[in-house]
Amino acid sequence: MAEVVGGEIVNCxxxxxxxxxxxxxxxxxxxxxxxxxHHLIDAIDPAETFTAGDYARMAxxxxxxxxxxxxxxxxxxxxxxYLRALLEGLFAGPPRNDSLRAILMRRESRHAGFxxxxxxxxxxxxxxxxxxxxxxxxxxxxxxxxxxxxxxSRLFDERRSEALTGFTPVKIGLAPDRTTLNRxxxxxxxxxxxxxxxxxxxxxxxxxxxxxxxxxxxxxxxQALQYVRGGIALADAVAAAQTATRQYAKRQMTWFRRDPExxxxxxxGGDAGILPQALAKFRSVSGEDKEG
RNA sequence: GGCGCGGUAGCCAAGUGGUAAGGCAGAGGUCUGCAAAACCUUUAUUCGGGGGUUCGAUUCCCCCCCGCGCCU
Numbered sequence: 021m022a023e024v025v026g027g028e029i030v031n032c033x034x035x036x037x038x039x040x041x042x043x044x045x046x047x048x049x050x051x052x053x054x055x056x057x058h059h060l061i062d063a064i065d066p067a068e069t070f071t072a073g074d075y076a077r078m079a080x081x082x083x084x085x086x087x088x089x090x091x092x093x094x095x096x097x098x099x100x101x102y103l104r105a106l107l108e109g110l111f112a113g114p115p116r117n118d119s120l121r122a123i124l125m126r127r128e129s130r131h132a133g134f135x136x137x138x139x140x141x142x143x144x145x146x147x148x149x150x151x152x153x154x155x156x157x158x159x160x161x162x163x164x165x166x167x168x169x170x171x172x173s174r175l176f177d178e179r180r181s182e183a184l185t186g187f188t189p190v191k192i193g194l195a196p197d198r199t200t201l202n203r204x205x206x207x208x209x210x211x212x213x214x215x216x217x218x219x220x221x222x223x224x225x226x227x228x229x230x231x232x233x234x235x236x237x238x239x240x241x242x243q244a245l246q247y248v249r250g251g252i253a254l255a256d257a258v259a260a261a262q263t264a265t266r267q268y269a270k271r272q273m274t275w276f277r278r279d280p281e282x283x284x285x286x287x288x289g290g291d292a293g294i295l296p297q298a299l300a301k302f303r304s305v306s307g308e309d310k311e312g
Numbered sequence: 313g314g315c316g317c318g319g320u321a322g323c324c325a326a327g328u329g330g331u332a333a334g335g336c337a338g339a340g341g342u343c344u345g346c347a348a349a350a351c352c353u354u355u356a357u358u359c360g361g362g363g364g365u366u367c368g369a370u371u372c373c374c375c376c377c378c379g380c381g382c383c384u
Contacts (some may be wrong), residue, residue: 035348044349071345101347111344121346149342154351157343164345176344238348263337268348274341 021297022094028057028086030079032097032106035238037075038066040227043212043220044240057220059086066224066235073115074130076105082183092306107189109181114167116160124159138162143171190305192298193282194289196274202266204288209240209262214255239264258308 031037035045039062042049056068059082061242064070079095079102086093086097123263130133139147142165150157164172196204215239221244236245240261247257276282283301287294 033348034346069346072347073345076345099347101343101345101349104343108344113345116345151342151351154342156346172344181344208319216367234346234349237346240348242348263325265348267337270339271341272348275343277349 021058021295021302022092023054024295024299025092025094025302026090027092027094028055028059028089028094030082030086030095031058031060031063032068032075032079032095032099032103034075034097034099034102035235037062037063038069039144040066040224040229041220041235041238041241043215043217044238044244045214045235046208050183051118057263058074061095067229067233069116069118069234069235070162071116072101073110075102076110079106081110081271083184083187091185098272100272103287106184111181112179113164113172113175117163117167120166121159122161128155129161135149135159135162139165143173145173146171149173188306189281190302191282192301193276193279194294195284196288196291197286201269205265205269206262208260209265212240212271213244213258213261218248218254221245239268 033045035041036047037060038045041047048058050058058077060075063078083093083095088208095106097103105173124135133152134156136147136150136152138151139158139162142162146161146165148162152158161172164175168175217240221236221241224236225248229236231245231249235241242263243252243264246252246260247254252260283299285294289295
């Protein structure tokens with residue numbers, strides 16, 4: 021599509037953005053870029069903390085540059101939260117504060133339910149929306165309330181997030197038949213292990229990266245790492261990675277399904293007829309606008 | 313041929329004479345700065361088959377089938 025339209029790819033995959041994580045991230049080798057510029061791939065060090073906010077800032081900058089070149093940015097990837105942060109923006113709140121988080125986490129681990137109790141006091145409305153066990157989201161909510169001295173749910177309303185301007189997004193979603201998709205995912209997963217995923221993990225560790233850096237918690241890497249550390253048999257690691265991948269694909273559908281702006285195409289990107297449909301959709305919407 | 317143990321959801325598995333734990337997988341969902349993360353909901357009218365005892369059986373008795381182990 022980028023070739024036909026004069027586009028440049030902007031990655032929207034939370035794992036492909038990291039350097040060194042290639043095989044398990046299903047990165048397209050640079051040799052296969054066919055001259056098309058790819059952005060936000062290998063953009064950050066895997067030991068760095070990277071957030072949706074960081075992504076939105078970087079991606080917006082790239083989009084601006086691409087548009088300035090009279091080219092079409094094609095945002096590709098399956099990280100729904102990043103895409104939302106890019107297109108709709110995040111509310112203007114404080115960035116994550118790790119030292120505060122450490123304190124909150126410690127209290128929570130000592131007294132289960134601590135975070136939810138605190139949030140109930142600081143912001144009952146937010147507490148009602150986050151489950152008692154969802155430590156990640158509770159932590160962020162409490163963090164914001166404490167840092168800002170006001171309820172996060174109030175901030176959501178007041179500081180309307182800034183949507184991306186200057187572009188007309190054309191959202192195209194691929195929805196292949198689930199059974200076929202699962203078969204393909206299983207094969208892809210197996211292929212990653214066959215083509216050196218384990219060696220890649222060992223290589224990354226040899227570079228000096230710790231086993232607890234974020235991307236090692238990703239699909240495939242988590243299981244390959246378990247195998248490397250002798251926790252499980254190779255066949256079990258592959259099977260576990262396949263299952264986790266299928267579950268993730270299902271969750272992605274849950275996320276994107278509720279977006280009414282997505283134009284769904286029933287098939288894989290390489291299937292006959294899919295590209296023409298995507299192009300037709302793009303052209304029908306982008307008539308006089310610049311983007312997709 | 314004999315003896316023993318076992319047969320509970322797609323898989324693993326607990327269980328009791330009183331109306332089927334739990335885990336995994338599956339399905340559905342949440343998501344405002346770790347998102348390939350984190351979290352939530354849900355899933356057996358039925359316990360290998362057939363008889364019997366009982367107010368009532370997955371649980372007790374009998375027969376049969378299947379699996380595993382041991383003996384001859």
